[in-house]
Amino acid sequence: MAFFDAAFTDAAFVLPQALTTPQDVTTLRWATAGYRSAPDDTPPNTLWGARLLGDLVIRQGGIDAISLGGMLGIGLGEIGVSDADAALADLDRWGTADGREIRVTVIPVVEPMRSDYGTPLAGRGLGASFDFSSGLAMTRRTDPTLAFRGLIQRIDRNADRTGVIRISDWAERLNVPLQPVKFLGTGGLEGGDDLEGKPKPVAVGHAGNITPVDLGDVDIGAGIGPLRTYMVNWREVAGVPAVRVRGLAQTLVTGNPVLGQARVFPELGMFQLGGTPDGAVTADVRGDAAGGYPSSLAGVIQRVVSAMGPQLGPSEIDATAFAFAEMDLPGEVGWYQGPDDTTCAAFITGLVQSCGALLVARRGGRLGLVDPLATGDAQFTLTPSMIIECEPVPMPLSLRPLPREVAVNWRRNWTPLTDMAGLVPSADRSWLSSMHSGPARAASTKITRMVAQQQQWTFDGAYWAEADARARAQKCRAWLEGGPRAFRITTDRYLDQIECGHLGHVTYPAHELDAGAPITVVDYEERVAERRLTMIVITRPEV
Amino acid sequence: MSFFGPAFTEAAFVVPADLSEAADLVRPVLIAGDAPTAVIILVEIEAQGAGD
Numbered sequence: 001m002a003f004f005d006a007a008f009t010d011a012a013f014v015l016p017q018a019l020t021t022p023q024d025v026t027t028l029r030w031a032t033a034g035y036r037s038a039p040d041d042t043p044p045n046t047l048w049g050a051r052l053l054g055d056l057v058i059r060q061g062g063i064d065a066i067s068l069g070g071m072l073g074i075g076l077g078e079i080g081v082s083d084a085d086a087a088l089a090d091l092d093r094w095g096t097a098d099g100r101e102i103r104v105t106v107i108p109v110v111e112p113m114r115s116d117y118g119t120p121l122a123g124r125g126l127g128a129s130f131d132f133s134s135g136l137a138m139t140r141r142t143d144p145t146l147a148f149r150g151l152i153q154r155i156d157r158n159a160d161r162t163g164v165i166r167i168s169d170w171a172e173r174l175n176v177p178l179q180p181v182k183f184l185g186t187g188g189l190e191g192g193d194d195l196e197g198k199p200k201p202v203a204v205g206h207a208g209n210i211t212p213v214d215l216g217d218v219d220i221g222a223g224i225g226p227l228r229t230y231m232v233n234w235r236e237v238a239g240v241p242a243v244r245v246r247g248l249a250q251t252l253v254t255g256n257p258v259l260g261q262a263r264v265f266p267e268l269g270m271f272q273l274g275g276t277p278d279g280a281v282t283a284d285v286r287g288d289a290a291g292g293y294p295s296s297l298a299g300v301i302q303r304v305v306s307a308m309g310p311q312l313g314p315s316e317i318d319a320t321a322f323a324f325a326e327m328d329l330p331g332e333v334g335w336y337q338g339p340d341d342t343t344c345a346a347f348i349t350g351l352v353q354s355c356g357a358l359l360v361a362r363r364g365g366r367l368g369l370v371d372p373l374a375t376g377d378a379q380f381t382l383t384p385s386m387i388i389e390c391e392p393v394p395m396p397l398s399l400r401p402l403p404r405e406v407a408v409n410w411r412r413n414w415t416p417l418t419d420m421a422g423l424v425p426s427a428d429r430s431w432l433s434s435m436h437s438g439p440a441r442a443a444s445t446k447i448t449r450m451v452a453q454q455q456q457w458t459f460d461g462a463y464w465a466e467a468d469a470r471a472r473a474q475k476c477r478a479w480l481e482g483g484p485r486a487f488r489i490t491t492d493r494y495l496d497q498i499e500c501g502h503l504g505h506v507t508y509p510a511h512e513l514d515a516g517a518p519i520t521v522v523d524y525e526e527r528v529a530e531r532r533l534t535m536i537v538i539t540r541p542e543v
Numbered sequence: 544m545s546f547f548g549p550a551f552t553e554a555a556f557v558v559p560a561d562l563s564e565a566a567d568l569v570r571p572v573l574i575a576g577d578a579p580t581a582v583i584i585l586v587e588i589e590a591q592g593a594g595d
Contacts, residue, residue, distance in 0.1 A: 103586070
């Protein structure tokens with residue numbers, strides 16, 4: 001006998017599905033030829049109607065990015081769709097799919113007479129064989145590949161009963177305000193009327209001589225009464241190693257500050273001055289530290305896109321690419337944004353361009369960071385039998401003729417000072433009055449000997465330490481001294497996989513590639529149904 | 544009593560730290576594939592309140 005009466009039913013401890021899933025969202029399934037999933041697939045026995053017209057082109061990159069760094073969105077050419085039955089009416093009229101997700105999957109045709117072409121959504125083994133020469137057992141499988149995942153910009157209808165699906169560039173996801181947390185303007189730590197509605201400041205990594213936000217006289221409850229208070233970051237920071245008034249360093253104290261002293265509250269991202277300043281107040285800050293202090297380029301970018309701006313989740317970030325970027329792009333960097341509106345894209349573009357890195361959207365819809373000058377073992381090998389066409393292409397204008405010297409600035413000064421106190425030591429004056437320190441230079445005697453036009457390759461480095469800027473300059477010089485050349489290669493191998501930043505090795509009986517050369521992919525275009533991949537690669541020095 | 548003699552020591556089943564760190568940082572190797580066959584492209588689109 002149960003403890004409860006027979007009529008008793010447990011309360012539902014699970015929220016009804018209607019409360020947790022968006023209502024009235026339909027998944028439309030279209031294909032280049034009718035496809036029906038197998039009974040044990042997810043979803044089972046589902047039809048993808050034949051509606052897609054023509055081929056699909058996925059492209060990414062730009063050879064010019066190799067010299068500048070920056071952000072590379074992934075593009076999908078327009079997808080043609082049949083509209084003979086007016087199925088696109090609502091999609092066009094009301095924009096019912098705009099801003100929603102699109103997934104493109106490629107299914108290999110193994111058995112043309114079957115309704116799933118021999119490739120179920122879960123994939124299928126096609127048998128095994130044993131290679132006696134290598135002693136390896138080989139299994140053959142057919143599996144669908146996720147070729148692209150992104151957002152729809154809009155769906156349009158044409159006059160000839162066809163339509164077009166237009167895809168948003170992934171980079172648009174970063175075109176959102178960097179800082180969603182605003183000052184309320186209610187006084188105290190929320191700022192006065194003049195700050196109402198303005199974004200709170202953002203400091204990441206080690207940023208030098210920033211202008212903090214002046215909150216006026218505030219009593220923050222530390223038992224020292226109201227004092228002039230400044231905010232360097234909207235939340236906890238790792239530290240504020242220096243506070244300056246008209247360039248003169250204030251003594252940092254842990255008790256009640258008096259004139260010439262400052263007290264830092266790292267957990268609030270603020271500091272207070274002991275007296276009323278007689279000029280510009282600036283500070284060095286080791287920035288955002290809520291949940292750890294990231295200071296490398298990879299760490300800082302990951303923090304910005306996950307905690308601010310688009311607030312990407314772990315599944316939207318390519319952790320492997322960021323792990324390699326951490327190794328390939330070492331050094332403490334810093335960046336700052338005061339209480340002015342800016343986008344996450346603008347903030348990050350400045351950071352990645354400071355050392356020529358590339359922020360790339362992956363085919364699966366995740367965000368990755370790559371160093372185009374990275375070296376390592378080849379991830380793919382192209383032999384002559386795999387290459388349909390291979391032709392040289394010109395290097396970007398900024399790298400032709402090859403620069404003889406690389407210059408990387410370091411310790412950016414976010415507030416160059418014109419009015420400095422007389423007591424500021426002469427050693428500090430030069431940096432405080434200029435835009436940055438440096439540059440750290442790496443000149444090549446080999447290239448100087450060879451080129452007629454002497455060109456310099458300059459990066460506005462975000463590095464804090466000179467040694468890191470110098471290491472980057474030397475890495476660029478080593479890459480230049482390898483004599484990089486660019487090629488456009490067309491192949492029908494490595495389909496659905498190649499991404500910008502991948503490392504490879506190519507052998508070809510022309511263009512002095514007979515002995516083989518290590519390459520890096522900087523641009524690709526894949527025509528999915530035609531099964532052709534055209535990529536632009538740049539050779540890199542042998543490791 | 545153990546199945547093994549007294550001198551037997553079990554092999555270390557834990558990869559040394561320096562090896563496992565290196566193993567974590569191996570760039571994914573791509574698969575060349577055979578000569579390509581024909582493919583079907585499937586597209587899935589989410590739409591609000593729309594039917595096919």
